[in-house]
Amino acid sequence: MIEARSLTKVYSGKAAVDGIDFQVKPGVVTGFLGPNGAGKSTTMRMILGLDLPTSGTVTVGGRGYQGRVWPLHEVGALLDARAVHPGRSAYNHLHSLAAANGIARKRVDEVLEMVGLASVARKRAGGFSLGMYQRLGIAGALLGDPGTLLFDEPVNGLDPEGIIWIRTLMRSLAAEGRTVLVSSHLMSEMALTADHLLVIGRGRMIADMPMSELIARDSGDRVEVRSADLQSMAADLRDAGAEVTLEPGGTLRVAGLESRKIGELAAARGHVLYQLRDVTASLEEAYFRLTGESVEYRAAVPVAS
Amino acid sequence: MSTVMAASGAGSAGHAPPAAHRRAWAVLAAEWIKLRSLRSMLVTPLLGAIACVGLADLAVRHHATGWPHLDAVQRAQFDPLAINFNFVTLGILLFGVLGALVVTNEYGSGVIRTTLAATPQRGLVLAAKAVLVGPGSFALAMVIIFGAFFTGQGILSGAHAPHLSLSDHHVLVHLLGMAGYMAAAGLLGLFTGVLVRSAAVAVTSMFGLLLVLPLMADKITPNALTRHTVPYLPMNLGDRMLRPIQGLSPGVAVAGLAAWVLVLAAAAAFSLRGRDA
Amino acid sequence: MNAQAGTVPRRGTSLDSRLRATARSEWIKFRSVRSSPLALVAAALIVVVGAWLLGVGNRDSAAASPDSGAAFDPVFTVFQAIELAQLFIAALGVTTVTGEYASGLIRGTFLATPQRAQVLAIKALVFTVAVWACCTAMSYQAFFLGQAALSPAKHAGIGDPGVLTAVFGAGLYLTLIGLLGMFIGVLVRSTSAALISLFGLLVVLPIAFIEIPGKITKNLAEYLPDAGEQAFQLLHTGSYTLGPWQGLGVLAGYVAAAAVTAFALIVRRDA
Numbered sequence: 001m002i003e004a005r006s007l008t009k010v011y012s013g014k015a016a017v018d019g020i021d022f023q024v025k026p027g028v029v030t031g032f033l034g035p036n037g038a039g040k041s042t043t044m045r046m047i048l049g050l051d052l053p054t055s056g057t058v059t060v061g062g063r064g065y066q067g068r069v070w071p072l073h074e075v076g077a078l079l080d081a082r083a084v085h086p087g088r089s090a091y092n093h094l095h096s097l098a099a100a101n102g103i104a105r106k107r108v109d110e111v112l113e114m115v116g117l118a119s120v121a122r123k124r125a126g127g128f129s130l131g132m133y134q135r136l137g138i139a140g141a142l143l144g145d146p147g148t149l150l151f152d153e154p155v156n157g158l159d160p161e162g163i164i165w166i167r168t169l170m171r172s173l174a175a176e177g178r179t180v181l182v183s184s185h186l187m188s189e190m191a192l193t194a195d196h197l198l199v200i201g202r203g204r205m206i207a208d209m210p211m212s213e214l215i216a217r218d219s220g221d222r223v224e225v226r227s228a229d230l231q232s233m234a235a236d237l238r239d240a241g242a243e244v245t246l247e248p249g250g251t252l253r254v255a256g257l258e259s260r261k262i263g264e265l266a267a268a269r270g271h272v273l274y275q276l277r278d279v280t281a282s283l284e285e286a287y288f289r290l291t292g293e294s295v296e297y298r299a300a301v302p303v304a305s
Numbered sequence: 306m307s308t309v310m311a312a313s314g315a316g317s318a319g320h321a322p323p324a325a326h327r328r329a330w331a332v333l334a335a336e337w338i339k340l341r342s343l344r345s346m347l348v349t350p351l352l353g354a355i356a357c358v359g360l361a362d363l364a365v366r367h368h369a370t371g372w373p374h375l376d377a378v379q380r381a382q383f384d385p386l387a388i389n390f391n392f393v394t395l396g397i398l399l400f401g402v403l404g405a406l407v408v409t410n411e412y413g414s415g416v417i418r419t420t421l422a423a424t425p426q427r428g429l430v431l432a433a434k435a436v437l438v439g440p441g442s443f444a445l446a447m448v449i450i451f452g453a454f455f456t457g458q459g460i461l462s463g464a465h466a467p468h469l470s471l472s473d474h475h476v477l478v479h480l481l482g483m484a485g486y487m488a489a490a491g492l493l494g495l496f497t498g499v500l501v502r503s504a505a506v507a508v509t510s511m512f513g514l515l516l517v518l519p520l521m522a523d524k525i526t527p528n529a530l531t532r533h534t535v536p537y538l539p540m541n542l543g544d545r546m547l548r549p550i551q552g553l554s555p556g557v558a559v560a561g562l563a564a565w566v567l568v569l570a571a572a573a574a575f576s577l578r579g580r581d582a
Numbered sequence: 583m584n585a586q587a588g589t590v591p592r593r594g595t596s597l598d599s600r601l602r603a604t605a606r607s608e609w610i611k612f613r614s615v616r617s618s619p620l621a622l623v624a625a626a627l628i629v630v631v632g633a634w635l636l637g638v639g640n641r642d643s644a645a646a647s648p649d650s651g652a653a654f655d656p657v658f659t660v661f662q663a664i665e666l667a668q669l670f671i672a673a674l675g676v677t678t679v680t681g682e683y684a685s686g687l688i689r690g691t692f693l694a695t696p697q698r699a700q701v702l703a704i705k706a707l708v709f710t711v712a713v714w715a716c717c718t719a720m721s722y723q724a725f726f727l728g729q730a731a732l733s734p735a736k737h738a739g740i741g742d743p744g745v746l747t748a749v750f751g752a753g754l755y756l757t758l759i760g761l762l763g764m765f766i767g768v769l770v771r772s773t774s775a776a777l778i779s780l781f782g783l784l785v786v787l788p789i790a791f792i793e794i795p796g797k798i799t800k801n802l803a804e805y806l807p808d809a810g811e812q813a814f815q816l817l818h819t820g821s822y823t824l825g826p827w828q829g830l831g832v833l834a835g836y837v838a839a840a841a842v843t844a845f846a847l848i849v850r851r852d853a
Contacts, residue, residue: 049425050418050582066425069322070331077422083415085343092342093416100335100423102323140419345775360790367796395786406774413684504774505617505680509673512781517666521632 001025001179002047002148006056009042016042018203019056024181026147029174031194031211032183033287035295039203040183041079044150047181048077060148070101072144078151081137086126090117090136093125098143111139130157138166148179155186167193191283201291214286223259225252225266226275233271240265251275332424332433339416340407340437349406353399354449360392361453362460369464385468386479389457393483393547394516396449397490397540400442401515404494405507407438412502418582427577434495435570442491446484454480479547482555486543489562490515493539496569500576515540539565601704604695608708611687612678621674622713625667625756626720632663633724637731656738657748657816660728661721664752664814668759671713672780675763678709680773698848706764706841713760718753721814725749744816744826751813751826758810758833759784765840768848783807783836807836 002024009017017039024030034040045051047058049065057064060075068074084093094108112118115135120128125136134157141149154166170193174180184190190197197214199207207214224247227233234244234252242257254262259278266273323331340346368388375383411417424430461468469476493515498507519540535541539562546558612618637660682688695701725745729737738745763780770776784807791803804824812829824832 048422085414087343096335096338102331505677508777
């Protein structure tokens with residue numbers, strides 16, 4: 001379990017991370033979300049003892065990182081896939097890492113096999129594509145078979161097969177009881193991978209809850225209705241106390257009335273229904289609603305809604 | 306591609322903490338693998354070694370052929386050791402730059418973060434690098450120096466010029482001193498690299514500090530300020546160690562050089578531990 | 583997105599405006615990296631402060647030399663700090679190019695301007711102008727400060743024969759050194775390799791040539807890049823047969839050779 005208490009990091013007067021508290025529990029995949037510059041990478045570097053907190057603490061398994069001996073057996077991380085010397089082969093890069101923590105040489109071959117780089121193991125990393133760098137980084141994280149794993153943008157550059165592979169990998173790691181923290185911008189992937197979400201914005205914790213709760217909180221009970229006679233359907237629904245909006249394309253968006261009740265109402269008033277559908281918010285919508293205020297770097301052109 | 310982890314249980318958190326000597330060995334092994342797996346770090350010392358021995362060879366040959374034509378005064382001044390080891394400056398630079406590159410390579414590529422994540426005890430990482438650079442430089446320097454010595458003195462004896470052997474007065478000490486000098490330069494380079502983190506700045510500083518500064522300091526006629534500072538530049542200390550003149554005994558010179566190394570080592574250790582990776 | 587295709591204002595695409603655009607871009611790149619002003623400031627400090635120190639430190643030798651105009655060279659004496667400052671200018675030249683390769687910026691540059699020779703030429707031009715201006719200014723300062731430090735012992739005035747040449751020569755020498763660094767950077771593309779080669783050529787090779795005695799090396803030694811140092815000497819005595827302009831010419835020859843190779847390679851190689 002990763003635990004942070006009042007964790008703060010200040011860079012030249014500005015708090016990149018501002019007194020955050022969180023727990024990352026084992027057995028679930030925890031997604032770390034937030035706009036660019038929100039403090040995700042800084043937090044991950046502090047978990048790994050690479051950046052020293054200005055104040056507050058962060059521990060893994062109850063202990064800080066700095067004093068750990070041979071930490072790769074307990075914590076594995078993919079922070080920056082390109083942090084490889086281009087003149088070195090993939091094999092030697094992992095071999096030096098393994099040797100530093102007393103990990104056997106054959107484990108290096110094992111992880112290279114696991115990530116699909118066995119055929120290019122002895123080639124210089126300088127010639128790798130982005131996806132190959134990512135796989136090498138993931139191999140490095142898996143080297144010590146650790147109980148805690150941190151991934152910063154692991155899907156970046158992977159082909160569709162690779163994306164499904166890493167998603168399955170992360171879920172199976174969590175299913176084995178490990179602690180998995182994933183930071184990503186790819187909402188669609190995050191929605192399929194993460195069970196629990198930490199949302200950070202401008203250095204502060206905005207949300208810390210299970211995925212289902214976040215989505216439900218944002219969904220409300222909304223129903224999409226298509227009918228032969230939209231106007232009178234809408235009028236009937238309003239009489240029944242629901243909020244009705246006419247969406248472009250001829251759909252009614254109804255809030256405040258269950259779909260069951262809408263169906264019964266339509267039948268009672270003799271309306272023909274073409275579509276009656278419960279709408280759940282997407283992670284993307286929920287995320288935008290949450291972080292609307294905390295986006296640090298915003299494009300001038302508004303997102304089409 | 307496998308989709309499932311090798312069945313070794315969810316993490317090996319239950320292993321017993323390794324003994325101190327195993328930890329030290331592990332860090333050292335990792336540093337050695339990093340060093341030997343980079344072609345540039347193998348080729349550069351090799352080329353440098355060839356250049357050094359080659360330079361020595363050329364110089365000695367020239368003096369050997371000129372020996373018969375020297376007059377009595379010149380013959381009295383003939384110094385077989387000085388002739389053989391004119392390349393010392395080059396060697397110092399070579400090791401200084403290599404020492405810096407060992408570290409700046411990691412900062413440049415970002416590998417330093419992986420290294421420090423694997424071994425959070427940063428003092429241990431620095432010590433391992435120092436063990437590799439210091440004694441490693443010493444060993445390589447010995448190979449170069451002894452190689453140059455035997456070939457050079459061999460040429461001199463072949464030309465019937467004065468030459469030395471290892472058993473001669475003070476020769477072995479002198480050779481060891483030169484190797485120590487080069488090892489010190491390597492360490493100075495390493496610690497400078499940790500402090501400045503950039504290859505460009507480190508290489509420029511090495512050339513500036515080790516080579517250009519003493520050359521220029523020589524050109525200032527001595528005054529009170531220079532008398533108390535210039536002799537203590539690392540290169541000048543090294544020179545005094547090898548060629549004692551009045552005012553600075555070799556023992557003091559060795560201590561001075563060691564002091565330079567230790568001070569930079571402490572600064573590097575503080576910098577590494579106190580700063581973000 | 584609401585922007586209509588092609589509404590970003592496009593300046594005229596005559597050769598003149600294209601060159602100007604490249605020049606503007608290269609100037610912004612040069613001045614906006616912290617290391618550029620730092621290197622120039624460091625070099626300036628070394629040359630100027632060094633000139634004063636050297637002047638003060640050499641008062642005795644100046645006083646001691648007989649007035650018949652023998653060995654003492656008041657200009658060269660105070661300008662010797664240039665030998666240290668040249669390392670910084672050389673490093674600046676190298677990193678102006680290798681920094682772009684290391685960060686991958688070179689691809690963006692060539693995307694914006696596919697005419698690679700044009701980019702390199704303009705880059706060199708911008709560098710030359712900036713560095714020459716700084717180095718000439720610092721040489722002037724160093725000269726006056728150094729002569730002031732030397733006085734009342736034997737020193738030179740700005741109007742003395744050969745002095746103006748020396749002062750301008752110092753600025754030119756440093757600029758050429760910087761350019762040499764830049765072109766070697768293009769050839770080698772790696773910061774450390776370029777620096778080592780350059781410093782080896784400038785500093786180590788002359789020492790090596792001194793150490794290898796012999797007529798051949800003695801004659802060859804005059805044609806090493808540091809022959810350019812004749813440029814900021816007042817007296818040309820001893821074994822050197824080259825005058826200031828010939829010395830600079832030798833250095834310029836090296837720069838030209840590196841430049842030709844660099845231009846040939848930059849067009850042919852992958853970015």
